Amino acid sequence: MNKSIRILIWLGVAILGALALGTIALHRGEEINAMWLVVAAFCSYALGYRFYSNFISVKVLALDAHRATPAERLEDGRDFVPTNKWVVFGHHFAAIAGPGPLVGPVLAAQFGYLPGTLWILAGAVFGGCVQDFVILLFSVRRDGKSLTEIAREEIGVVGGFVAYVAVIAIIVILLGAGALIVVNALKSSPWGVFTIAMTIPIALLMGLYLRRLRPGKVLEVSVLGFILVMLAIWGGQWVSQNPVVAPWFTLTASTLALVIIIYGFFASALPVWLLLAPRDYLSTFVKLGTIGLLALGIIALRPTLHMPPLTRFIDGTGPIFAGSIFPFAFITIACGAISGFHSLISSGTTPKLIRREPETRMVGYGAMMAESMVAIMATIAACVLQPGTYFAINSPAGVVGQSPEAASATISSWGFPVTAAGMQALAQAVGEQTLFNRTGGAPAFAVGMAHIFSSSLGGQAVMAIWYHFAIMFEALFILTVLDAGTRVGRFMVQDALGHVWKPLGRTSWYPSILATSALIVAAWGSFLWQGVKDPLGGINSLWPLFGICNQLLATVALCLATTIIIKMGKARYLPVTLVPLTWLVAVTFTASWQKMFNPHPRIGFLAHARQLAASAAPSHEISHLIFNDRLDATVTGVLVCMVALILLESAFLWISVLSGRMQARVKESPFVATRFASEEQG
Amino acid sequence: MKRFRQIATTIVAALREIFDESAYSRFLTSRGLSSCPGAYAAFLCEQENRKARRPKCC
Numbered sequence: 001m002n003k004s005i006r007i008l009i010w011l012g013v014a015i016l017g018a019l020a021l022g023t024i025a026l027h028r029g030e031e032i033n034a035m036w037l038v039v040a041a042f043c044s045y046a047l048g049y050r051f052y053s054n055f056i057s058v059k060v061l062a063l064d065a066h067r068a069t070p071a072e073r074l075e076d077g078r079d080f081v082p083t084n085k086w087v088v089f090g091h092h093f094a095a096i097a098g099p100g101p102l103v104g105p106v107l108a109a110q111f112g113y114l115p116g117t118l119w120i121l122a123g124a125v126f127g128g129c130v131q132d133f134v135i136l137l138f139s140v141r142r143d144g145k146s147l148t149e150i151a152r153e154e155i156g157v158v159g160g161f162v163a164y165v166a167v168i169a170i171i172v173i174l175l176g177a178g179a180l181i182v183v184n185a186l187k188s189s190p191w192g193v194f195t196i197a198m199t200i201p202i203a204l205l206m207g208l209y210l211r212r213l214r215p216g217k218v219l220e221v222s223v224l225g226f227i228l229v230m231l232a233i234w235g236g237q238w239v240s241q242n243p244v245v246a247p248w249f250t251l252t253a254s255t256l257a258l259v260i261i262i263y264g265f266f267a268s269a270l271p272v273w274l275l276l277a278p279r280d281y282l283s284t285f286v287k288l289g290t291i292g293l294l295a296l297g298i299i300a301l302r303p304t305l306h307m308p309p310l311t312r313f314i315d316g317t318g319p320i321f322a323g324s325i326f327p328f329a330f331i332t333i334a335c336g337a338i339s340g341f342h343s344l345i346s347s348g349t350t351p352k353l354i355r356r357e358p359e360t361r362m363v364g365y366g367a368m369m370a371e372s373m374v375a376i377m378a379t380i381a382a383c384v385l386q387p388g389t390y391f392a393i394n395s396p397a398g399v400v401g402q403s404p405e406a407a408s409a410t411i412s413s414w415g416f417p418v419t420a421a422g423m424q425a426l427a428q429a430v431g432e433q434t435l436f437n438r439t440g441g442a443p444a445f446a447v448g449m450a451h452i453f454s455s456s457l458g459g460q461a462v463m464a465i466w467y468h469f470a471i472m473f474e475a476l477f478i479l480t481v482l483d484a485g486t487r488v489g490r491f492m493v494q495d496a497l498g499h500v501w502k503p504l505g506r507t508s509w510y511p512s513i514l515a516t517s518a519l520i521v522a523a524w525g526s527f528l529w530q531g532v533k534d535p536l537g538g539i540n541s542l543w544p545l546f547g548i549c550n551q552l553l554a555t556v557a558l559c560l561a562t563t564i565i566i567k568m569g570k571a572r573y574l575p576v577t578l579v580p581l582t583w584l585v586a587v588t589f590t591a592s593w594q595k596m597f598n599p600h601p602r603i604g605f606l607a608h609a610r611q612l613a614a615s616a617a618p619s620h621e622i623s624h625l626i627f628n629d630r631l632d633a634t635v636t637g638v639l640v641c642m643v644a645l646i647l648l649e650s651a652f653l654w655i656s657v658l659s660g661r662m663q664a665r666v667k668e669s670p671f672v673a674t675r676f677a678s679e680e681q682g
Numbered sequence: 683m684k685r686f687r688q689i690a691t692t693i694v695a696a697l698r699e700i701f702d703e704s705a706y707s708r709f710l711t712s713r714g715l716s717s718c719p720g721a722y723a724a725f726l727c728e729q730e731n732r733k734a735r736r737p738k739c740c
Binding site: 088216217222273277281 | 692693695696697698699700701702703705706707708709711712717718719721722723725726728729730
């Protein structure tokens, strides 16, 4: 294509993007169409990919098309397999897209649609995509080594240790927060509980089908499983309306928490083929399908956003979680903007599949853009709801009041009108007993998604089906993370305990499997129990804690990337990783400080503990809540101190290298020419 | 039409890779086996540790 036409096209994309962003940012007083968010996102990603990622590829990383990747050099037909770049892209996206980009933006919508949208776009283009891309490339140049191994080699022992501890902490807190979201979505919901309960025998059936009847036919059995799940959703309606059966599936939050804890233990200890693998396949199938369907629904419906760009809660008095925009919007939305967890995937399976070095750009930078787009869709799903409805669903009873009338009055007094009768009608339309105080983000996302789907396909008559489809989608998603996360945590603990006593490290020794499974389940189970018993809804403390952990891991990843860039002799390009690193340090350290020491009891863990100790008569329940607050403060403090250590260790290294006191030497694998380049020339 | 077929082939290949069908095919090829319950059990056994160690993202 002619160069001047190309310039004109990109100029057009830039102008359109600026117009969309301007509309999003400057529109006041009137509702805007969701398509402005979609257009702004597409234009930002297109420009970011075309120009910024190209700059990083050429100038900073100097991607070498002639250098053989570990997939080629170490090809073994199992872990290391040179794979088509689109196939790796799909594989990588399926691994990084979890429930985080769906839940975080829904919770952060309490500030309005503007802060979340801007952070998702800027955070992804300048932070998250960059992190995933550079860590993927650095792992490719080091035989596909993991983040912890690279950190140990390039920074030091502290770096490797901190990354290891941060990973375990994130897994445990993520599982606790995820399980709490499922509990809040399913409590007092016989339809939802029945549907999710049915996914267990369906997964077992799929496991047996795969093992005995049609070995290896995963796509086939996933389609079959999907049809059975749809039947379970349809059957759930009958269950919820049957006066005999409905009470069996109407569970309180505490009962659901216990059931999920027991389930998590068995999922970790059972053979992987029986439950975990088929559920994982089913979840991935539903995930890819639903995300595609939601994108089509938004484009077809082009809904109006009823949420204002900014709400009064930017001052930190939000009902869903307390704390001001800075830093809390930036830790609440992690996965859609920048997520430390992605660096584990970028240094896990993906680098072992990359066929040519330049393909790391499309896989690393590109897949994160797609994930960021999922977060934009979640923002839209939350903001198409009337703000009063959104706050009624997401606000805990401890903040807005126990009865529907009290909650409606409180929320209406904020300037977001809502009525108890209107909420009851909505609850009936989606087949629930009530939608008040359904904290955690999942029910609000499900109502928004059901609104978009039913408006595009089927109308109000099928709203309840779509709502429960969305709940099933989220719960299945989170439970799959719960299964696999407990198992990953179990393996990590077994690795560590194996150094103390060898048999404990044997992953096939059943006493060790049971003991370490119990340890990990107890760890996340205690966070779940804490969330269920918390009068503020639990998600107020657990989600920020998860966000802090996740962003601290991103800090470690970006710190490692900065160290390697300096060692490569490319210090002039430091801002590429140093700017997002500085931002994340500011965000996470401020958030951690506030969560520990803020004098407001809704923000600071210790202030909340002091308030409980001062205001209530001592009881077992109160003592437990006080202990939980102190535990949360300690976990936050320990993690921050460890990340501060790694930052200090890295800073000394940077100064030594830049001042010439230390010779910089990166620990890359030696150069080997790729055979794929000659194949292309031939 | 050719372009469409290429896209469809790539999507199917991506799905096969995501759902481990390609991994199973590679396993059968490398061991010189044909698909049967025993071979699939051996494949799953080999996969278990590696797959379970993969972190699932947020």
